[in-house]
Amino acid sequence: MNTPVSGKVFEVANGLHARSANDDGIADGDELLVADNVSLSFGGVKAIQNIGFDILKGEIRAIIGPNGAGKTSMLNVINGFYHPQEGTITFKGEKRSKIRPYMAASQGISRTFQNVALFNGMTTLDNIMAGRTLKMHRNFFWQMFRHGPALNEEIEHRRAVEEIIDFLEIEAIRKTPVGQLPYGLQKRVELGRALAAEPTLLLLDEPMAGMNLEEKEDMSRFILDVNSQLGTTIALIEHDMGVVMDLADRVVVLDYGKKIADGLPTEVQKDQNVIDAYLGVPH
Amino acid sequence: MDLLYNVFVDPFAQMAALPDFLLQVLWEGFVSGTLYALIALGFVLIFKASGVFNFAQGIMVVFAALSLVGLHALGVPAILALILALAIMGVLAFSVERLVLRHLVNQPDIILFMSTIGLTYFLIGLGELIFGGEPKSMITSELGLPTGSTTFEIFDGILILQHIDIAAAVIAAILVIGLGIFFSRTRIGRALRAVADDHQAALSVGISLNQIWAIVWFAAGIVALATGIMWGARSDVSFALQIVALKALPVLIIGGFTSIPGAIIGGLIIGFGEKIFEVYWGGLLGGGVEGWFAYVIALIFLLFRPQGLFGEKIIERI
Numbered sequence: 001m002n003t004p005v006s007g008k009v010f011e012v013a014n015g016l017h018a019r020s021a022n023d024d025g026i027a028d029g030d031e032l033l034v035a036d037n038v039s040l041s042f043g044g045v046k047a048i049q050n051i052g053f054d055i056l057k058g059e060i061r062a063i064i065g066p067n068g069a070g071k072t073s074m075l076n077v078i079n080g081f082y083h084p085q086e087g088t089i090t091f092k093g094e095k096r097s098k099i100r101p102y103m104a105a106s107q108g109i110s111r112t113f114q115n116v117a118l119f120n121g122m123t124t125l126d127n128i129m130a131g132r133t134l135k136m137h138r139n140f141f142w143q144m145f146r147h148g149p150a151l152n153e154e155i156e157h158r159r160a161v162e163e164i165i166d167f168l169e170i171e172a173i174r175k176t177p178v179g180q181l182p183y184g185l186q187k188r189v190e191l192g193r194a195l196a197a198e199p200t201l202l203l204l205d206e207p208m209a210g211m212n213l214e215e216k217e218d219m220s221r222f223i224l225d226v227n228s229q230l231g232t233t234i235a236l237i238e239h240d241m242g243v244v245m246d247l248a249d250r251v252v253v254l255d256y257g258k259k260i261a262d263g264l265p266t267e268v269q270k271d272q273n274v275i276d277a278y279l280g281v282p283h
Numbered sequence: 284m285d286l287l288y289n290v291f292v293d294p295f296a297q298m299a300a301l302p303d304f305l306l307q308v309l310w311e312g313f314v315s316g317t318l319y320a321l322i323a324l325g326f327v328l329i330f331k332a333s334g335v336f337n338f339a340q341g342i343m344v345v346f347a348a349l350s351l352v353g354l355h356a357l358g359v360p361a362i363l364a365l366i367l368a369l370a371i372m373g374v375l376a377f378s379v380e381r382l383v384l385r386h387l388v389n390q391p392d393i394i395l396f397m398s399t400i401g402l403t404y405f406l407i408g409l410g411e412l413i414f415g416g417e418p419k420s421m422i423t424s425e426l427g428l429p430t431g432s433t434t435f436e437i438f439d440g441i442l443i444l445q446h447i448d449i450a451a452a453v454i455a456a457i458l459v460i461g462l463g464i465f466f467s468r469t470r471i472g473r474a475l476r477a478v479a480d481d482h483q484a485a486l487s488v489g490i491s492l493n494q495i496w497a498i499v500w501f502a503a504g505i506v507a508l509a510t511g512i513m514w515g516a517r518s519d520v521s522f523a524l525q526i527v528a529l530k531a532l533p534v535l536i537i538g539g540f541t542s543i544p545g546a547i548i549g550g551l552i553i554g555f556g557e558k559i560f561e562v563y564w565g566g567l568l569g570g571g572v573e574g575w576f577a578y579v580i581a582l583i584f585l586l587f588r589p590q591g592l593f594g595e596k597i598i599e600r601i
Contacts, residue, residue: 079487105489117487119480121541122473130477134489136470197488 026092028058032201032233033078038087040073047073048084049257055201060227060234062248062265064241066277069254071237072114075203078235079111080104092200106134108200112190112207114237120179124170124189127178128161131196164192168222184215191222195230202226204236208243216240220247245269253277294563303440308562309555314448316554317455318513322527323534323546324459325506330540331466332475332499333384335395339402341528343504346406347372348511348520349414352422361425365508372504380497388492389482407522416522421515423447428516451513458509462502463543475499479541533581539591548592553577 026032033055040048048070055061063071076082078089080101088095091107099107110131119127136153165171168188173181178189187207194202207223208216220243226232238244244251244265251268253261255277261268268274298305322344329337350371354364383398424430429446436442466472477485478495486492514524530553538549557576565572584591 081483081486100491101483101486102489102491105487111487113483113487117481117484119477119484121480122476126473126476130473130485130490131488133470133474133477193484193488 026057028056028231030057031055031090032057032092033235034090035074035078036088036090038074038077038084038089040070040077040082040084046257048077050087051254051257051259052087053252053259053262055233055235056250057233058227058231059249060223060236060247062244062251063235063237063254064239064244064251065254065260068256069277070257071254072205073257074254075111075205075235075237078104078201079109079203105197108197109203110194110197110199110201111203112187112194112205114205114209116183116186116190118178118186118190118193121177123175123177124165124173124181124192125161125175127189128164128192128196129157131193132157132161134197160198161196164195167195167225168192169218184211187211187215187219188222191219195226195232198230199232202232202234204234204238206237206239208238208240216243223247241269289567290564297563301440302438303442306437306442308558310442310444310448312555312558313551314445314451314554315558316551317452317547318510318517318550319530319534319553320547320550321451321455321458321506321510321513323531323538323550324455324462324543325503325510326531326535327540327543327546328462328499328503328506330479330535332479332495333395334392334479335399336540337503338396338399339406340503340507340531341525342403342406342410342522343372343375343507344511344514344528345520345522345524346375346410346511347504347508348421348515348524349410349419351508351512352419352515352520353414355422355425356419361422361427364422365426368508369505372508373501376497376500376504379500380493384496385493403525407525410522418519418521418523421512421520423516426512428512447513447516451516454509454513458506459543459547462506466543471495471498530577533577535591536581537584537591539593542591542593545591545593553580556580 031054034052035054036052038048038051039046051070051074063074065071073082077084078091080099080103083098090096091109119130122130136157165174168191170185170188170192173185173189178186181189191204191207194204204223208219211219223234223236224247227234236247238247248265250263251261251265252259253268253271253274255273260273260277261271263271322340325340325343326337329335329340347368351364351368354367355361359367379402383402384395387395387398428450432443432445434441434443466475474485474490474495475498477488477490478492482492485495510528511520511524514527518524534546534549534553536549537552538545538547553576557573560576561570561572
């Protein structure tokens with residue numbers, strides 16, 4: 001079902017406004033998130049071993065590595081899906097213990113998934129509206145009757161969502177159930193849903209997997225725009241090296257659950273350990 | 284020739300000859316239709332929020348009604364008993380979430396379905412332990428529900444409307460409209476649909492699965508209590524009601540598992556259909572048609588429109 005707000009014409013500004021990305025008192029370039037000595041294992045499988053790195057406010061941080069290196073596990077730790085056995089995550093200067101994913105979301109961490117995880121039965125619009133769950137506070141009673149403050153709230157959120165739709169150039173599929181969309185567009189809707197929460201830190205798990213060149217270029221442009229226009233800090237996992245080199249400010253490289261390099265893209269590219277990990281070395 | 288006459292001509296001749304009787308049949312069909320819809324509604328709620336067919340809905344109806352009657356039998360005033368019965372359904376919802384569902388996050392739907400079967404047998408046992416197995420009568424008049432009937436003169440005949448049936452239709456309508464609006468317009472409603480589609484994604488946008496599940500099971504508990512009162516008032520409060528609840532299955536197949544309006548339309552189709560068929564065509568088949576008619580309609584729907592009239596389109600990308 002839709003959420004129509006009849007009689008309202010939305011004037012969508014050119015591009016999005018930075019809404020809340022900078023309200024947490026951390027200046028650009030300061031540490032937004034610090035992972036310290038994190039270890040995670042599933043039974044005997046050591047997914048992550050003593051990994052430590054930081055994400056600075058306002059940067060695009062890439063996490064790369066061969067398959068099975070522990071990249072997605074790392075995102076899951078940051079996002080609260082997994083709880084590391086050892087080590088700590090400090091977010092916005094606060095060291096945190098076990099948190100649940102919806103708490104991470106309320107602290108300003110949004111994410112997309114490696115295998116698109118959308119609400120398939122719902123339209124693009126409703127999917128992105130769902131991303132604003134945490135921003136809506138009015139009593140459900142008023143929401144049912146679309147009355148008073150709840151009506152204003154609905155209109156305000158609808159406007160924010162329309163801006164995102166405009167930004168991602170997905171106007172045409174606004175009312176299409178997302179299950180019917182091609183893969184590339186689904187990825188874009190998923191990004192829209194993550195953006196709807198106006199996150200401080202956006203985690204992208206292989207945002208360009210399975211895309212053709214043109215779609216990759218579009219997605220790269222969106223990621224750069226999100227970063228520069230909204231000031232959103234981004235951590236992304238990506239396999240396409242060309243993309244990583246173009247997008248990322250700094251890169252951390254994982255292999256077999258260990259960190260093997262950390263630095264500027266150009267430095268990492270020349271690092272012998274990284275080359276070995278990707279190309280393999282004779283043992 | 285005789286057969287064709289009996290199938291295609293005679294029933295309609297009867298309808299035309301006794302229009303007042305036809306109206307009475309339609310009314311009976313309407314009432315049982317709303318009651319089916321009410322039961323189906325409980326299933327739809329949980330299916331919408333978790334993608335699971337809640338096998339325990341039937342026993343929840345019985346359990347809610349038994350709690351109400353049982354509390355009243357202990358000397359609790361009817362209204363207080365009603366509130367306490369609601370509270371019991373709330374506790375049940377909370378416990379189901381805490382003890383069963385929470386441990387099954389991200390498991391396949393079939394696992395959740397099996398857990399509702401387990402829940403069914405647990406509740407049957409618990410219910411019999413506390414309230415005993417014998418049928419009880421619903422405290423209709425104590426709850427302030429009307430009991431009389433009104434007779435209309437129409438088409439040179441009479442039409443009798445039981446007041447309790449009218450009340451059932453009104454209550455069903457209120458519940459349906461209220462829940463429909465709740466689902467389509469509120470933040471929680473959207474969150475419910477989100478949870479049904481994808482647990483992980485719902486968590487990542489800040490939806491608390493635990494909270495949503497507790498809410499939806501409580502809503503289903505409220506519907507179960509309303510259903511229990513209405514069905515109980517027409518027959519008895521007994522564990523047999525649980526079997527009646529399975530009539531909701533064909534209703535859901537016709538209306539679509541995820542649609543609240545679908546539950547209503549499906550319920551009415553079954554209600555009208557089986558009453559009319561029983562009265563006018565039942566004799567040809569030796570009677571007892573009401574028992575299986577709904578399932579035959581459901582089978583036909585499965586052949587031609589497996590998602591039901593109002594269900595979400597089945598989308599398969601290959």
